[in-house]
Amino acid sequence: MSTSPIFLQLALQRANFHLAINITVPPQGITVLFGPSGSGKTTVLRCIAGLEHASGRIAIGNEVWQDDQRQIFVPTWQRELGFVFQEASLFEHLDVRRNLEFGLNRLRIDRQAARGALDDAIDLLGIGSLLDRSTVNLSGGEKQRVAIARALVTQPKILLLDEPLASLDVARRKEILPWLERLHRELQIPVIYVTHSLDELARLADHVVMLDQGRVSAIGNLQAICTHPVMATAAGDEAGVVIESRIQRIDHDFHLAEVSFGNGTLWVRDGGIEAGAPIRLRILARDVSLATSAHSSSTIQNLIPGAIESITNEAHASQALVTVRCGEAMLLSRVTHRALAALQLHTGSPVWCQVKSAALID
Amino acid sequence: MTPSADSGHAILLTLQLAVITMLILLLLATPLAWWLARTSSKWRGVIIAMITLPLVLPPTVLGFYILLSLGPDGWVGTLTQSLGLGLLSFSFTGLVIGSVIFSLPFAVYPILYAFEMLGSRPLEVAATLRAKPWDAFFSVALPLAKPGLLTAAVLTFAHTVGEFGVVLMIGGDIPGETRVVATQIFGYVEAMEYEAAHRLAALMVAFSFVMLIALTRLRKRAGTALP
Numbered sequence: 350m351s352t353s354p355i356f357l358q359l360a361l362q363r364a365n366f367h368l369a370i371n372i373t374v375p376p377q378g379i380t381v382l383f384g385p386s387g388s389g390k391t392t393v394l395r396c397i398a399g400l401e402h403a404s405g406r407i408a409i410g411n412e413v414w415q416d417d418q419r420q421i422f423v424p425t426w427q428r429e430l431g432f433v434f435q436e437a438s439l440f441e442h443l444d445v446r447r448n449l450e451f452g453l454n455r456l457r458i459d460r461q462a463a464r465g466a467l468d469d470a471i472d473l474l475g476i477g478s479l480l481d482r483s484t485v486n487l488s489g490g491e492k493q494r495v496a497i498a499r500a501l502v503t504q505p506k507i508l509l510l511d512e513p514l515a516s517l518d519v520a521r522r523k524e525i526l527p528w529l530e531r532l533h534r535e536l537q538i539p540v541i542y543v544t545h546s547l548d549e550l551a552r553l554a555d556h557v558v559m560l561d562q563g564r565v566s567a568i569g570n571l572q573a574i575c576t577h578p579v580m581a582t583a584a585g586d587e588a589g590v591v592i593e594s595r596i597q598r599i600d601h602d603f604h605l606a607e608v609s610f611g612n613g614t615l616w617v618r619d620g621g622i623e624a625g626a627p628i629r630l631r632i633l634a635r636d637v638s639l640a641t642s643a644h645s646s647s648t649i650q651n652l653i654p655g656a657i658e659s660i661t662n663e664a665h666a667s668q669a670l671v672t673v674r675c676g677e678a679m680l681l682s683r684v685t686h687r688a689l690a691a692l693q694l695h696t697g698s699p700v701w702c703q704v705k706s707a708a709l710i711d
Numbered sequence: 712m713t714p715s716a717d718s719g720h721a722i723l724l725t726l727q728l729a730v731i732t733m734l735i736l737l738l739l740a741t742p743l744a745w746w747l748a749r750t751s752s753k754w755r756g757v758i759i760a761m762i763t764l765p766l767v768l769p770p771t772v773l774g775f776y777i778l779l780s781l782g783p784d785g786w787v788g789t790l791t792q793s794l795g796l797g798l799l800s801f802s803f804t805g806l807v808i809g810s811v812i813f814s815l816p817f818a819v820y821p822i823l824y825a826f827e828m829l830g831s832r833p834l835e836v837a838a839t840l841r842a843k844p845w846d847a848f849f850s851v852a853l854p855l856a857k858p859g860l861l862t863a864a865v866l867t868f869a870h871t872v873g874e875f876g877v878v879l880m881i882g883g884d885i886p887g888e889t890r891v892v893a894t895q896i897f898g899y900v901e902a903m904e905y906e907a908a909h910r911l912a913a914l915m916v917a918f919s920f921v922m923l924i925a926l927t928r929l930r931k932r933a934g935t936a937l938p
Contacts, residue, residue: 438836
């Protein structure tokens, strides 16, 4: 595993599109390239893979894959990467096993190491039972799992995923997401994941690069990005925060799980996850209201104390997005300016956050 | 010679011609179609038009020009003579050259179509799986274009068996050298040997029918369930 960051400096001029980015990406975890279609995220990914040629410089740790100043452009087949396309794009003339072995046969490693790499990828994606099947009659989710495994078999230095769920229906997405989450927990290599889905971002991202019309509009770790005004605008009604935490205990009588958060705890629906397990929670700004005192007679039981960090105006003049610091963590709350005025809330005011609902997403 | 021995010679020569033409065309048309499918060259249109010409020209016109160029004053003829190969007109080799040109569109089009249907994605996938461009061509593009290659093979074979005008022009219907089934039938008819003509003609009909059925079957198998 490399410890030097991934360095991307790319410029590309096309008829209706201008790409210009200059970023470094951490060498571990999942970095999500997020943005609307046409923002250039897929182009960036294809440039990293050498499938497209923008001018600039690309370095993965100590390996330089492109450097125009030194006239370096490593062809795709010499870049140690795994690429998963939007459509699984399995080779239809080969069965599942031969698809998996395609990259393996082109590596210069001994048989035992090859065997190990193959078995690891098969286990990680749970496709052991599909090996002798033809690729034609696999389901969309199965195809995509095979495609991911096929990319991992080559033991890449980096895994690139281009909207791997976008061509699947909702049911298939639900089927494959747990495998991606497992990838997230177990994979040692950096992953760059292109998507325009907030749900996928909330589930999988460690770091986020937001792209808009070929430029970086925001960059940072997941928590920082969630409360970033650019993200709040892009997410609209779906604006909110993602909290990484652990389940403290389960209340079996009321079917609730207690999650430590900020200066307090939150009760969420018990989703069958054991106490102690790491989880992600998504709390939308529209589900958080603010109070100046802790009511005891409300049906909203989740009350978190905090202080207002910032207040930003929303697209509609009546609305404000309030960032509340609750210890280490942040919450977003969407309220009206009128309410803020009536309660005399300003930056720095102590408040109680009433969390109406928080969804477990891991 | 008995009529049946004549027919036998003609059939053998026809099959030889068809097999050789088919093999040459597959070797020639595959790289040509590959280039056409992937190039953005301004010459693409001109070259496609040239390949398509044999499809629209009367075979006699094509045969006439090929004959002229192979002849003693033609550019090919001058070349072959200076190389000490003599003249190719009225020879089996000349016939092969004519057949290759005549059936070129029947080889290029199915393969070109197959490559275009393929798109660039399978090759991109192959590259991300460490396959060099040549490797990707042989291990991904060619196997996936198999239905197109099969169609090209069958069409060029059948088309060569069925050609008449070009063969007559270039070959001159010399028994044992350039007399194929189609010209043999013509010879029988001119000599009023209708029964011999009938036998050979019926054989051609049956052969063509079987070829077309085989083509459909092959395509169906290659298209759906691959081993």
